[in-house]
Amino acid sequence: MAKRLSPLHQPLHHDIQGEKSVQTAYTLDVLRKQIAKLGADGSTIGLVPTMGALHDGHLTLVRRAREVCDHVVTSIFVNPTQFGPGEDLDAYPRQLEQDAAMLEAEGTAVLWAPDAAEMYPNGFATNISVTGVSEGYCGTDRPGHFDGVATVVCKLFQQVLPTHAFFGEKDYQQLAVIRAMARDLDLTRPHVHSIIGVPTVREADGLAMSSRNRYLSKDDRAAAATLPRAMKAAIAQIEAGGDVPQNLSALEAELISAGFSSVDYATLADSASLAPLTALEGASARLLVAARIGGTRLIDNMPVG
Numbered sequence: 001m002a003k004r005l006s007p008l009h010q011p012l013h014h015d016i017q018g019e020k021s022v023q024t025a026y027t028l029d030v031l032r033k034q035i036a037k038l039g040a041d042g043s044t045i046g047l048v049p050t051m052g053a054l055h056d057g058h059l060t061l062v063r064r065a066r067e068v069c070d071h072v073v074t075s076i077f078v079n080p081t082q083f084g085p086g087e088d089l090d091a092y093p094r095q096l097e098q099d100a101a102m103l104e105a106e107g108t109a110v111l112w113a114p115d116a117a118e119m120y121p122n123g124f125a126t127n128i129s130v131t132g133v134s135e136g137y138c139g140t141d142r143p144g145h146f147d148g149v150a151t152v153v154c155k156l157f158q159q160v161l162p163t164h165a166f167f168g169e170k171d172y173q174q175l176a177v178i179r180a181m182a183r184d185l186d187l188t189r190p191h192v193h194s195i196i197g198v199p200t201v202r203e204a205d206g207l208a209m210s211s212r213n214r215y216l217s218k219d220d221r222a223a224a225a226t227l228p229r230a231m232k233a234a235i236a237q238i239e240a241g242g243d244v245p246q247n248l249s250a251l252e253a254e255l256i257s258a259g260f261s262s263v264d265y266a267t268l269a270d271s272a273s274l275a276p277l278t279a280l281e282g283a284s285a286r287l288l289v290a291a292r293i294g295g296t297r298l299i300d301n302m303p304v305g
């Protein structure tokens with residue numbers, strides 16, 4: 001099959017399905033042929049959407065997908081519509097060759113790597129906007145961000161038609177938005193119940209892995225570890241019956257004194273609706289934080305209770 005592909009669409013490596021080999025598709029046409037082959041015998045297909053610059057957090061999603069599904073499709077697309085004006089779209093790290101090699105080592109079957117023109121052909125005019133869980137938090141700080149995410153993820157679902165899809169809890173609000181979209185639009189591939197959240201993978205000092213951590217200077221990187229540490233401390237206090245607003249204020253103050261320039265939000269939220277909570281009250285809760293250091297915006301979240 002590789003022989004029939006144009007040079008642009010040639011796989012980086014041989015197509016040995018199920019073996020340690022990844023085939024890269026740059027066009028929808030090629031992707032659809034590959035997907036048809038993978039799913040022909042009723043095999044399950046797991047999709048792992050990413051923006052590339054892969055790290056162990058992404059690879060953990062791929063490993064989980066390999067455990068659950070017969071085949072794994074990983075997408076790499078730096079989606080322009082989820083970046084706001086003045087955000088880091090141009091600076092966002094791009095390293096497709098290196099990412100492909102990492103995915104090959106993990107046993108991803110297909111790497112779906114469209115460019116913006118393939119994803120958004122001339123005249124593209126559709127927007128998916130999820131209300132409710134997309135409001136507040138990153139939805140407030142990054143207007144339009146979740147519309148961009150929901151629209152591109154819906155397209156990825158239609159392109160790959162996965163039986164399962166895997167997302168990190170690192171982007172907790174994003175996971176809630178995607179689940180709401182799949183539920184509301186009655187998606188079947190994947191079904192809302194086949195959207196699997198994977199716990200956040202962290203560096204040795206507790207900082208959540210992120211492609212954006214590489215923007216941090218050495219000093220800011222060291223100071224950034226205060227974020228998970230202060231979150232854990234606040235959670236311990238809250239779980240022991242401490243006052244929620246007081247502990248959230250203390251958390252913000254600790255971040256600022258550690259060198260963070262601002263805290264976008266530090267909120268205790270209901271883990272399903274994301275409604276803010278001022279007390280634990282036995283609810284299943286999540287601590288959600290976004291804070292800026294050295295011009296980089298870091299987000300993190302942890303379960304509470």
Ligand code: AMP
Binds near residue numbers: 170
């Ligand atoms: P991104 O490339 O940042 O868009 O992330 C792609 C997917 O990887 C999303 O579902 C993220 O939530 C997930 N992800 C990113 N960082 C981590 C992490 N540290 N642990 C677990 N999942 C992650």
